[in-house]
Each structure stands twice: as structure tokens, then as C-alpha cells.
Amino acid sequence: AAQLVESWGGSVQTGGSLTLSCRFSGDEFKNYCMGWFRQVPGQELEGGAALSSDGSTEYRDSVKGRFTISLDNAKTILYLQMNTLQPGETDMYHCAYRGGAGYCLPYAVTRLPIEGQGTQDTVYS
Numbered sequence: 001a002a003q004l005v006e007s008w009g010g011s012v013q014t015g016g017s018l019t020l021s022c023r024f025s026g027d028e029f030k031n032y033c034m035g036w037f038r039q040v041p042g043q044e045l046e047g048g049a050a051l052s053s054d055g056s057t058e059y060r061d062s063v064k065g066r067f068t069i070s071l072d073n074a075k076t077i078l079y080l081q082m083n084t085l086q087p088g089e090t091d092m093y094h095c096a097y098r099g100g101a102g103y104c105l106p107y108a109v110t111r112l113p114i115e116g117q118g119t120q121d122t123v124y125s
Contacts, residue, residue: 002027002114004095009121012085018121020080022095029053029075033098035109036069036080038091039118047109048093049080060106085123092118 007021020036035050049069050058057069068081078095096112098104 002029002097002099004097004114004116006093006095006116006119009093009119011122011124014085014087014123014125016085016123017081017083018085020082020093020095020119020121022078022080022116024076024078024097027097027099029099031099031101033102033104033108033112034069034071034078035096035104035106035112036078036093037096037106037110038089038093040091045110047106050104050106050109051078052104056104058105082121085121087123087125090121090123092120094118 003026005023010018012018032053037045037047039045048060048063049067051069066083070079094115096109096115098112
């Protein structure tokens with residue numbers, strides 16, 4: 001079965017940038033949907049970015065133009081480059097994965113069957 005492990009997120013000042021990474025193992029990764037969602041305490045999970053096996057990417061409106069989701073050439077590490085971060089984006093971020101065909105959109109990332117343990121990022125003023 002696929003396993004996902006996120007790297008440590010980090011801390012950054014308002015307006016700064018962070019790159020999250022998530023290492024995949026245990027699957028062939030041919031047809032898939034991968035993505036990132038955040039966990040805000042006391043609120044619903046919120047999908048941010050999705051990447052499908054055909055290379056297409058989708059983003060939640062609030063992060064378009066600031067966040068970029070990508071996969072390394074070996075298809076073993078998923079990245080989320082986050083720019084111009086705001087204090088409200090201090091959250092626990094999770095990568096997620098689904099093998100097989102199907103729609104792949106940010107709002108659906110929170111329901112993908114396999115997810116990592118999460119990594120905390122902090123944006124301070």
C-alpha cells in the first residue's frame with residue numbers, strides 16, 4: 001500500500017515562502033490524484049492544490065498564483081511551493097493520494113484515501 005511522509009514544514013515571516021515536500025512509496029503511481037490540504041483547528045479540512053497523473057493541476061481560488069504543486073521526475077516526492085504566506089495560513093498541512101482514475105480537484109483532496117501524518121507550518125507577523 002502507498003505510504004506518504006511529509007517533511008518538516010517550518011516557520012516564515014508574513015509575506016515569505018515555504019516549500020513542503022511529501023515522499024511517496026509503496027505503489028506504482030501510474031494513474032493517480034495527489035494533493036495538499038490543510039487542517040485548521042476547529043474548522044473543516046480545506047483542500048488547496050491537486051495534481052493528476054495527466055499532469056494537470058488545480059488550485060483553490062485563494063491560493064492561485066501563490067502556491068504551486070509539483071512532482072519530481074522520479075515521481076517520488078510531491079512539493080507544494082507556497083509564496084506570499086499570510087498569518088491565517090499557519091496550519092497543519094497534509095499530502096494525500098489516490099491510486100486509479102477519477103476527478104482530481106482541490107475540494108476532493110481532503111477525501112483521498114491515503115494521507116500523510118501532516119506537517120506544521122507557521123507564519124508569524
